[in-house]
Amino acid sequence: MTSSGTGTTVVKLGGSVVTDKDRDETLDADSLETAADAVATALGSGDVEDLVIVHGGGSFGHVHASEHGVSTTDGTHDVGAVHAIHGAMKTLDEFVLQRLLERDVPAVPVHPFSVASRDAEGRLDLPTAPVETMLAEGFVPVLHGDVVSHRGEGVTIVSGDELIVELATALEAERVGLCSTVPGVLDDTGDVIERIEDYADVEAVLGTSESTDVTGGMAAKVQALLALESRASIFGLESLPAFFRGEGAGTTIES
Ligand SMILES: Nc1ncnc2c1ncn2[C@@H]1O[C@H](COP(=O)(O)OP(=O)(O)OP(=O)(O)O)[C@@H](O)[C@H]1O
Numbered sequence: 001m002t003s004s005g006t007g008t009t010v011v012k013l014g015g016s017v018v019t020d021k022d023r024d025e026t027l028d029a030d031s032l033e034t035a036a037d038a039v040a041t042a043l044g045s046g047d048v049e050d051l052v053i054v055h056g057g058g059s060f061g062h063v064h065a066s067e068h069g070v071s072t073t074d075g076t077h078d079v080g081a082v083h084a085i086h087g088a089m090k091t092l093d094e095f096v097l098q099r100l101l102e103r104d105v106p107a108v109p110v111h112p113f114s115v116a117s118r119d120a121e122g123r124l125d126l127p128t129a130p131v132e133t134m135l136a137e138g139f140v141p142v143l144h145g146d147v148v149s150h151r152g153e154g155v156t157i158v159s160g161d162e163l164i165v166e167l168a169t170a171l172e173a174e175r176v177g178l179c180s181t182v183p184g185v186l187d188d189t190g191d192v193i194e195r196i197e198d199y200a201d202v203e204a205v206l207g208t209s210e211s212t213d214v215t216g217g218m219a220a221k222v223q224a225l226l227a228l229e230s231r232a233s234i235f236g237l238e239s240l241p242a243f244f245r246g247e248g249a250g251t252t253i254e255s
C-alpha cells in the first residue's frame, strides 16, 4: 500500500503545538514554523517518503465546538455551528498548508467533514482511497480534526487522534507519531514514561487538556494509540526530527 522504501509515516501535529491554546483563534507561529521546518527537512533528506499529516484543533476548533456544546458524542443539527467549527478548522488548515508550501512541501488539504461519517453507534468511517492516491502521486495529504456527520446526532467532532488511528491502520503505516507540547506521557513525578503497554498501568496519571478541549486530552490519545496494531509514539516538538529519522522519541505505545 506504500510507494516508498521507508514505508508510510502518519504524524499528528497537536493543536497545542500549532496554536496558542489559551488565546482564541491564535497560531503558535514559532512552533508551527519549527514543525514545518522539520517536515521539509525529513522529506528533503529522504528520512521520510510517504507522509500523511494530521493537525488538531487547538484554539480554533475546540473553542467553537465547546461554545456549541458539540463533542465526539454530543452532536448538533445547527447549521451555523457546523460552519463555525468547520470554518475555524479550515482557517487553521490554510495556515498549516501555507507554512508547508512555503518550504516546498507538496501539501494538499483533505477535509474529513467532506468524506468521513459516523454510524448510529458512533463508529467512524474514513474512506482512505483519496489519501492513498495522493500519496502515490507524490503529495502530502494534510487532514485535521473536524466536524463529521453522525447518524442520529447531526454532526459531532472527529479528533485528529481518531484520524491517525484510522489512517495508520488503512495505510499500514510504519511510523505513527503524535507531536504535542509535552515531551511524552508524564508520570506523577513529571518524568516521561518510556513505554506504555497497558492502559490500566497509566490511567491514574492521565488527565484531560489544561485548555478548552472537547476530545479528551492525553487519556484519549493513549487509549486511541493502544488500539493500534503498530507501535506509536507521543513526543514533544523538539523530538519531531528524531521521530522522522526513525529514532526513539518520547513515549512508545504498543499493546
Ligand atoms: N500524564 C500526562 N502526561 C502528559 N500530558 C498530560 C498528562 N495528563 C494530561 N496531560 C495534558 O494533555 C495535554 C496534551 O493534550 P492536548 O489534547 O492538549 O494535545 P494536542 O493533541 O496537542 O492538542 P489538540 O487536542 O488541540 O490537538 C498536555 O498539554 C497536558 O496538559
Ligand SMILES: C=C(C)CCOP(=O)(O)O
Residues within 6 Å of the ligand: 015, 055, 056, 057, 058, 061, 062, 063, 065, 085, 089, 144, 145, 146, 147, 157, 158, 159, 160, 161, 214, 215
Ligand atoms: C475540535 C475540533 C473541531 C477538532 C478536534 O481535533 P483534535 O484537536 O485533534 O482533538
